[in-house]
Amino acid sequence: MQASAATVSSPQPARRDPIAELIAPSPRVLAIQRALADFGYGQIKPTGNFDAATRVAIEKFERDRKLPVTGQISERFVRELSAMTGRPLE
Structure with a gap:
């Protein structure tokens, strides 16, 4: 008796993790933090x-x-900070 063909499983699509998305670093927040720090608004x-x-x-x-x-x-x-720094904050 012949063995049946092995079932090949396809990889599961990555699940969306809403919590990870909430705590992931934001490029916009990073740009804002850099601008605030550059202009003396805190450590x-x-x-x-x-x-x-x-x-x-x-x-x-x-x-x-x-x-x-x-x-x-x-x-x-964001508009005010961007105007003060002279650079976009995106």
Whole structure:
């Protein structure tokens, strides 16, 4: 009796991990952190992850620029920071 052909399994497609996506470094956050650090808005380690130091630096920038203090990355904040640095933050 002949052995049946071995079943060849195809690799499973990579599963999407929503948690990993949430904690993965963001190029935009990294650019913002670098700009804030370059212009003296705190001892920020550019990691690409939004953290407390980044929030505090954003709040300081917002106060200095007479913006509403939110500590968040908003489109208005990005426009103001980009205008100040003279470079896009993407």
